[in-house]
């Protein structure tokens with residue numbers, strides 16, 4: 001690593017979250033200076049405890065909805081990664097105004113401030129959920145989008161606005177459509193399919209699974225973090241103005257396959273009730289050829305390997321406080337925030 005790399009200041013907005021706390025740790029470990037802007041919406045500041053004494057780390061508690069706080073956070077920054085959002089269909093549906101203000105208004109604040117401050121590179125975490133419904137071929141980046149929720153609508157909106165803005169601004173922008181995440185993070189989430197199914201079954205609860213044969217792609221948080229770092233390091237001509245699906249060839253699973261994987265890690269023990277007609281109509285497989293071919297990216301983690309480790313962690317008591325502190329672990333209820 002060169003001295004110039006050590007000087008690079010990267011702003012990770014939403015860096016205390018499920019993916020962000022892993023990315024922040026990884027960027028610091030790679031020798032970068034990292035500033036995190038995060039409002040700690042879920043009381044999730046503890047996710048940064050392990051990096052709080054790192055000399056390259058800086059934390060600005062603030063809200064992307066405040067143009068002033070965002071302007072202050074981008075000062076002196078070369079690269080910006082936008083992760084902060086209301087993440088997931090249920091929480092956006094439950095707090096639609098906050099979702100709009102954060103995912104659209106907040107993102108606009110950051111784009112404006114980055115353009116003004118002379119930021120060189122802007123990476124936006126979007127989602128494969130934007131494909132919504134795609135039952136024939138795996139979706140590629142140029143395929144039509146079918147956002148089926150307010151969450152996905154806000155992401156589609158900001159993908160378009162960012163790429164349009166970047167054509168005239170001084171920064172290079174890249175959109176990453178990230179697959180549904182799994183893996184153990186300093187800010188753990190148990191509202192995502194793999195972790196939720198695994199936890200319910202590991203605790204011996206009957207698991208109700210809707211529409212078991214619908215598809216979704218998955219990517220481990222450490223691999224998503226590696227993909228973001230790779231994009232930050234790639235030559236502009238490879239990533240500027242581009243959209244990449246983030247995940248790998250073996251990452252498309254049906255919910256039934258996720259259940260089978262969790263049951264295998266539990267020696268086949270567990271009660272599952274399969275039901276049709278759930279509220280979540282998403283059903284899509286995704287192609288990850290572009291990021292593989294253009295950037296040489298392929299995930300290192302697998303769903304079965306990670307599920308085994310999660311079962312061990314749950315059984316040994318690492319996550320015994322989920323029930324006592326649901327806000328910290330689940331992106332569902334935001335009452336009063």
Ligand SMILES: NC(=O)c1ccc[n+]([C@@H]2O[C@H](COP(=O)([O-])OP(=O)(O)OC[C@H]3O[C@@H](n4cnc5c(N)ncnc54)[C@H](O)[C@@H]3O)[C@@H](O)[C@H]2O)c1
Nearest residue numbers: 014016017018019038039040041063064083084178180181
């Ligand atoms: N987790 C997934 O499965 C997944 C899949 C695809 C894309 N993504 C995208 O990756 C990003 C991160 O997701 P995550 O799973 O880490 O979610 P998360 O909810 O764990 O993290 C979001 C972070 O943003 C912060 N935040 C929320 N509102 C804020 C505001 N107004 N101002 C400042 N900070 C605010 C929260 O405190 C939190 O730390 C999101 O943009 C999401 O859309 C996630």
